[in-house]
Amino acid sequence: MAGQPRVVLLKPLVKSELIEVGDFSYYDDPDDPTAFETRNVLYHYGPERLVIGKYCALATGVRFIMNGANHRMDGPSTFPFPSMGGSWSEHFDLLTGLPNRGDTVVGNDVWFGYGSTVMPGVRIGHGAIIAAGSVVTSDVPDYGIVGGNPARLIRIRHDEETVARLLAVAWWDWPVEHITEHVRAIMSGSVDELEKAASALPHR
Template sequence: MSLPDPNVLHPWPEQPRVALLKPLVESPLIEAGEFSYYDDPDDPTAFESRNVLYHYGPEKLVIGKFCAFGTGVRFIMNGANHRMDGPSTFPFPMMGGTWGERFDLLTDLPVRGDTVIGNDVWLGYEAMVMPGVRIGNGAIVAARSVVTSDVPDYGIVGGNPAELIRRRFDDHDVDRLLAIAWWDWPLEHITAHLTEIMSGSVDELAGAAPVS
């Protein structure tokens, strides 16, 4: 059995447009699970600088396992926020000079916490995720959607702002899928049961789960 390597940057060598995020990211503010990838025909290795914007911390971007990110996906982080409680939203202290002495005016900006992407999430072409959003396991975000609020497990959302279109499974099956958590199976077991994972029913997937 030949197993894929989650630490290889380009798992599909003839298509260097695909890059795994775990061996790519260097920022301590970004966590990426195994086999999550970004697809970009220009340069997927620029993900940290071109696709994760205004990321000054301390909030993190946490990405689960087996996520698929289409070209142009953007994560807008909390550093993009401006004050809105006064007459002007302009960040004067960033311009330097005497203004730079008043960085206290840029403190206490609204903070929504970490941005968290679950496991097995598909973000479509040019989807945008706003600060502090949590996208559940198995969710799908349609192309060019702007996600401003949390997405439930196995939800499909689309639009600007993104709204729930439907759930991929009913509540009972979603609970079962979360309990099965196939993304946490040993790699050998995943490899042996790709059919159940990719095209099987929930019953078939449950039947393939490792015996604890």
């Protein structure tokens, strides 16, 4: 779309009370990134919520499939006749009580690669990386890297002790001024440097 920015912060754009996005999380799309809520969050009829943490990076085409996509699988046909309207709508009770995996929750500092898809009810940990084209069907641990269809755990970015220290530091909860002061440590420093920066926070 002419004149359309390709990168947008999502928090100011989201209108649905069922979607929560943290500060500085962004979506990158050369067509219409401002339409994220309608084009990239699909089958979202409620009541489940989509929660995306702070400082998440979402590449073009990242999609969240919500529970409204479910069809009955216990009968001969999966076709959702009542949703087509007309006299079929008299049987809408056949669409109630479908499986619901609950809220989809994304932690902080998560990087989503191009065209990745997250299925309903998945929980993605802090610092995770979702490889391009992945279809995430199950939970992703903190600092896990997953890829494939269905997405499998490739590796954890850091050892167990380091992950625990990073989670304790929780730099994404720092005041933005403190993050700005220590951005080099956050991006390329050691955990020791992050812990030292955390100790300088007034409330710690």
